Amino acid sequence: MQIIITGGAGFLGQKLAKALLKNPIDFDELLLVDVIMPGVPLQDDRIVCKQVDLSEPGVPETLIRPDTGLIFHLAAILSSHAEKDFDLGWKINLDITKQLLEACRKRKPGIRFVFASSLAVYGGALPEMVNDMTALTPRSSYGIQKAMGELLVNDYTRKKFVDGRVLRLPTISVRPGKPNLAASSFVSSIIREPLHGEQTICPVDPGLGLWLSSPDTTISNFIHAAKVSEEQLGNWRSINLPGLGVTVRQMLDALEKVAGKSTLDLIQFKPDPAINNIVGTWPHKIDNEPALKLGFRIDQHFEDIITQFIDSES
Amino acid sequence: MQIIITGGAGFLGQKLAKALLKNPIDFDELLLVDVIMPGVPLQDDRIVCKQVDLSEPGVPETLIRPDTGLIFHLAAILSSHAEKDFDLGWKINLDITKQLLEACRKRKPGIRFVFASSLAVYGGALPEMVNDMTALTPRSSYGIQKAMGELLVNDYTRKKFVDGRVLRLPTISVRPGKPNLAASSFVSSIIREPLHGEQTICPVDPGLGLWLSSPDTTISNFIHAAKVSEEQLGNWRSINLPGLGVTVRQMLDALEKVAGKSTLDLIQFKPDPAINNIVGTWPHKIDNEPALKLGFRIDQHFEDIITQFIDSES
Numbered sequence: 001m002q003i004i005i006t007g008g009a010g011f012l013g014q015k016l017a018k019a020l021l022k023n024p025i026d027f028d029e030l031l032l033v034d035v036i037m038p039g040v041p042l043q044d045d046r047i048v049c050k051q052v053d054l055s056e057p058g059v060p061e062t063l064i065r066p067d068t069g070l071i072f073h074l075a076a077i078l079s080s081h082a083e084k085d086f087d088l089g090w091k092i093n094l095d096i097t098k099q100l101l102e103a104c105r106k107r108k109p110g111i112r113f114v115f116a117s118s119l120a121v122y123g124g125a126l127p128e129m130v131n132d133m134t135a136l137t138p139r140s141s142y143g144i145q146k147a148m149g150e151l152l153v154n155d156y157t158r159k160k161f162v163d164g165r166v167l168r169l170p171t172i173s174v175r176p177g178k179p180n181l182a183a184s185s186f187v188s189s190i191i192r193e194p195l196h197g198e199q200t201i202c203p204v205d206p207g208l209g210l211w212l213s214s215p216d217t218t219i220s221n222f223i224h225a226a227k228v229s230e231e232q233l234g235n236w237r238s239i240n241l242p243g244l245g246v247t248v249r250q251m252l253d254a255l256e257k258v259a260g261k262s263t264l265d266l267i268q269f270k271p272d273p274a275i276n277n278i279v280g281t282w283p284h285k286i287d288n289e290p291a292l293k294l295g296f297r298i299d300q301h302f303e304d305i306i307t308q309f310i311d312s313e314s
Numbered sequence: 315m316q317i318i319i320t321g322g323a324g325f326l327g328q329k330l331a332k333a334l335l336k337n338p339i340d341f342d343e344l345l346l347v348d349v350i351m352p353g354v355p356l357q358d359d360r361i362v363c364k365q366v367d368l369s370e371p372g373v374p375e376t377l378i379r380p381d382t383g384l385i386f387h388l389a390a391i392l393s394s395h396a397e398k399d400f401d402l403g404w405k406i407n408l409d410i411t412k413q414l415l416e417a418c419r420k421r422k423p424g425i426r427f428v429f430a431s432s433l434a435v436y437g438g439a440l441p442e443m444v445n446d447m448t449a450l451t452p453r454s455s456y457g458i459q460k461a462m463g464e465l466l467v468n469d470y471t472r473k474k475f476v477d478g479r480v481l482r483l484p485t486i487s488v489r490p491g492k493p494n495l496a497a498s499s500f501v502s503s504i505i506r507e508p509l510h511g512e513q514t515i516c517p518v519d520p521g522l523g524l525w526l527s528s529p530d531t532t533i534s535n536f537i538h539a540a541k542v543s544e545e546q547l548g549n550w551r552s553i554n555l556p557g558l559g560v561t562v563r564q565m566l567d568a569l570e571k572v573a574g575k576s577t578l579d580l581i582q583f584k585p586d587p588a589i590n591n592i593v594g595t596w597p598h599k600i601d602n603e604p605a606l607k608l609g610f611r612i613d614q615h616f617e618d619i620i621t622q623f624i625d626s627e628s
Contacts, residue, residue, distance in 0.1 A: 086473065124550055127447065135447045137468070137550050144469040148462045154451070155458040159400065236438055236451045 007074030008032025093145035170243030203272035209284030321388035322346025407459035484557030517586035523598030556612035
């Protein structure tokens with residue numbers, strides 16, 4: 001079997017590839033594709049990396065082989081970027097998803113198709129506790145595009161063109177590396193930069209609630225999503241991955257506990273309306289029960305998430 | 315001001331045009347467009363009819379003039395048709411909607427854009443009473459495409475590319491003419507054909523609940539949607555138009571009352587799984603309050619709806 005990861009050069013794509021190479025899922029080829037050449041995550045004969053532009057007509061079809069069994073579709077334009085470059089957001093977040101689903105339908109119906117969606121599909125006037133039956137009224141183009149992608153994957157699944165699994169990701173923290181073009185980039189920066197002894201800006205109020213998942217838990221949930229049976233999933237395939245609810249203040253308290261009070265001095269509070277307009281509309285309490293029943297994992301404490309990040313860098 | 319109606323050859327398009335010509339909305343041109351040449355609904359110098367294929371690249375842009383102020387986007391592939399012809403459904407129900415919104419954005423941002431959606435955006439395991447915050451989990455490609463169109467119109471509105479108003483139409487009964495390719499076509503046929511002394515088939519159980527709006531009420535609500543202020547509508551522009559909840563049995567009881575017992579003998583019950591798979595997933599109780607507060611109209615009794623149909627034919 002061949003497995004494909006789109007967005008294979010990204011943090012999640014690379015980390016997922018590493019996990020798959022160590023995991024008991026049996027496969028012959030793991031194809032990483034991205035608009036920039038993906039790095040080789042681990043030396044392994046099964047890894048193939050390709051630089052391709054999935055938005056070019058016909059390209060998605062060239063990737064799918066008779067033995068393609070699983071696609072992780074992670075390629076995306078992130079929230080702040082999609083808000084600034086409206087056309088690019090539509091092209092990558094929606095059009096490519098459609099083209100990839102069409103390629104599956106034409107070349108090999110029934111491929112297991114794991115789609116990375118986001119809690120950003122929620123927005124506006126939300127109930128205290130969001131659940132699977134809460135309407136999607138996103139207040140960002142990224143959220144709209146992901147919500148539309150979810151509907152696409154669900155319809156292609158109902159028609160048996162793919163076997164879709166839609167994962168609504170909590171905000172991921174702590175991401176390694178540099179800030180990215182997600183409106184939620186600060187959710188990693190306010191921990192990562194102080195741990196590196198660097199100054200950083202927190203663009204939101206310390207009282208803002210967030211809904212988080214650690215990188216390890218997220219990757220483990222991607223692999224679980226590929227394994228869980230169709231019978232367990234039922235007809236509607238959009239899943240709120242379990243998250244941990246914390247305020248920015250609680251994150252910083254945990255940082256102080258783990259790394260000392262001096263780390264907090266590196267954080268400057270400077271409200272950014274563009275970021276608040278997006279992140280401020282996201283939910284910070286989602287019903288975890290349906291996903292936990294399906295066997296998805298959850299983080300227990302934000303301190304553990306910080307420790308996970310420190311360990312990953314050592 | 316120019317007003318455009320897409321799907322202008324259809325029953326709703328023609329009826330809306332007639333109503334606009336008699337209505338106090340002030341305009342210079344009423345352009346009806348459709349893939350077949352729209353008929354002239356009333357002799358009036360302001361009417362222009364054009365046969366155009368909106369799915370041809372560039373065509374939507376040619377329609378919009380500097381004085382275009384209002385578009386009613388009614389063009390659609392109906393539910394059973396979109397289920398059978400998957401590609402055509404996407405092309406007309408989604409792609410054209412996007413192209414039309416893009417044309418507004420490029421040619422004249424801010425045009426009032428009234429989009430005909432449908433209660434078919436709901437489906438699956440619904441609560442007893444559906445409301446504005448109920449998730450859209452449609453079980454038909456038509457419902458998926460309309461749900462995606464709604465998201466599009468909302469995002470183009472947020473970006474101020476159009477001033478969108480999304481109307482989720484109840485099932486319309488009684489439509490005149492012939493059965494169409496909507497899965498709900500029988501909802502008109504079981505009244506219309508017996509009134510004409512013709513036999514008809516009811517493909518669902520008499521206990522099935524439906525959510526209805528009469529043609530007159532629907533058209534009146536389209537015009538109201540074009541008039542209601544942005545302030546009243548708020549940020550999220552999807553509106554459940556008020557409906558009347560009835561079972562098929564109640565509809566037939568009303569038919570008997572209005573037209574006599576012999577009309578019921580013309581109806582043969584013959585379940586059709588393809589129709590039940592679509593119509594059986596639609597809601598039959600939706601919270602009317604938000605739309606009534608905005609000033610939209612509602613039908614009171616199904617008997618009045620039958621009388622409205624009889625009067626319209628006389």
